[in-house]
Amino acid sequence: MTLPRSIAYRLAAGLLAASIPLAPTLAVAAGASQPGFEFAVLSHSFKAGTDDAPLKKAIAGVSAFNASFVVATGIKSAGEACSDKLYSQRKDLLDASTPPLIVSLSASDWAGCRNSRGRGNAIERLNRLRDVYFADNQSLGQRKLTVSRLSSTAKFRSYAENAHWEVGGVLFATVNLPANNNHFLPEAGRNSEFEDRLVANRAWLQRLFAIAQGKKLDGIVLFSDGDVGVLDEEESSLLPSFSSKQDGFAGPRKQIRLLAKKFGGKVLLVDTQGEKQGEQPGEKPARGKLAIPRGETPVIHWKGNMGHVSIASDWAAIAVRTGKTPLFEVRERASRPSLPKH
Template sequence: MIASADDEPQARRLLDAIARDRSVSFIVYEGNLKGPKEACRDQLYEQRNVLFATSRVPLVLLPGQYDWAACGTRDAGAYDPVERLDFLRQNVFTEPASPGANPLPLTRESEVARFHPYRENVRWIRDDTVFIGLNAPAPNNRYLTAGGRNGEFEDRAIANAFWIDHAAEYAKRRKARALVVFLEGDPQFDRYERSERFGWLRFNRPRVRDGFREFKRALVKAAAVFRGSIVVVHPSGEPLADGFRIDRPLRDDKGELVGNLTRVAIAPHARLTHWVRIGVDAAKQPMFNVSMQTVPKYLPQPPALPAVPHDDTPLPDMPEIPAQPVLPDSGASGAAPPGYGGWHGAHEGSFDHRAPSGATPGDAPDIAVPGSMQGTR
């Protein structure tokens, strides 16, 4: 996450460090191009977009919590979050390719007439691996607990589920070996939704609805359609001692483990000097490898970009939108629930699933994920 203008030179240094690794094919920046205390002004989005365009490696940008969902807070300027999301769609997620010196062709969900607004949801393919990025921010996928219809959330949940379904069918038709899903929010896989026989015992302590329920159901369906590896990559909601965690946390409606789905939760210790590399090589066993990378200390820091023009126009006097509640029973993301299985790695980890029959081995990309970014080789 770039939290302020002071972070911009270090962010460019991080992009430069990743670009020096010739094995990296593209970068995924999993949301938060701005910090929680930066106002969600038009000029700031434009400035950060210019910064990402300096990347020498294709960079896929996903929207995060502070980019739009939290724009209603006073620190962020008390903007309308949905209006800010519309601005991002019209000004940041506009091209059929990624930012950077070597653009990566992207398929946007907006190409489907029914989901024309959802330009931020993307798909791309490298060799025999399919990748998708989703707008699913923290916390709790922006599920609002206030009264009335949760229209923005409900419509976006349908769009995201469709994009996962579509990707699974696409990967199956292409005889891909793997499907990788990126998002900014922590899906809280340990919050498996079951009907509660004694829910009334909570009295006046209602359980907060799982905003990622539809997302997880779509993953269960996708894992049944596409029998290759499905990998879900997201920032962790809790610190992780090793900087990342690999586990198999998803269960279906019967409580059975979904064996061909793996989660990679990332939590780099230093957001501007660490990045996560995810290597994919279908010719090797295991085919995925995850490792934490550090920007070399000797690497020079590039000069700062020109400052964003300061807008002294006072913001309208709008009431602050209440912050979304923390889930009361979510548990730590870094700990796998009993029986879910998992792997830890001090510096790296790996995992593998069988590929569908008929898939042919081949080299696939390495992905870079810096701070809240990731990369693939």
């Protein structure tokens, strides 16, 4: 007997959802029954020298805030050494966070690294970071959070830095999209890392939206180093450019836009490039302008169901307001608890 098309479609969708690994979940720190929670984004609180004081202060701040979890967008500045010693020291420092802490890699962590002879060794350093920070499915921090990694799929076993978890009806995920044009290299024959990671990230984004759609989640939050530009104007041409000015974010940007259109919830992208002067809440960011003064509260800009916010330095807290509009809202600094004086 042939099933009606609508019933057959629902059965197929159910089988697809059942085959997708569920995202690890975390009970909201303030109580799972309470609507809404807050998470923190720890941005580039680094200096080119050996002074870890700014980073320690930022970690103390997010710990006092008692967020449900923290995402650290990078572990070092571009001027610091890409050494095993520094990687290990920063891991110990980040592990002191009271809330669970998930690391989202930045370009300064690996993409710009060079060896003692001045040659680029980005791939070797990226693999070393994977060994140090993503060896298992646990977050850093005094409280642990279990995450699901792309490396759990045999085809993408190298990409442990891409992780996802679920809190309060929202799916959170890190995506390795470094700010240096997604580590696209204009020199011929040197883009194997970029091309392989492009394939892995494509499968990763497809999985994330399938999970969120199948579970009818309220939203998806994607953390990356680079600004993918999802709120920018549409490309004037659909033909790819293979010049030295090729946009390394073109593929992920197009995919996220297409997936977001089919998703019933909100999609928020969080990066570390800093906001631009002259933007107004709800409007598309204008690229190429100077960053807003340090210390000002970042603003989420929306276009349809897609939102974008950049965190320039220090740290920021974002509230998830379950059942309310807007779903995501950056907390004002004045509303955070003050740190104890020593």
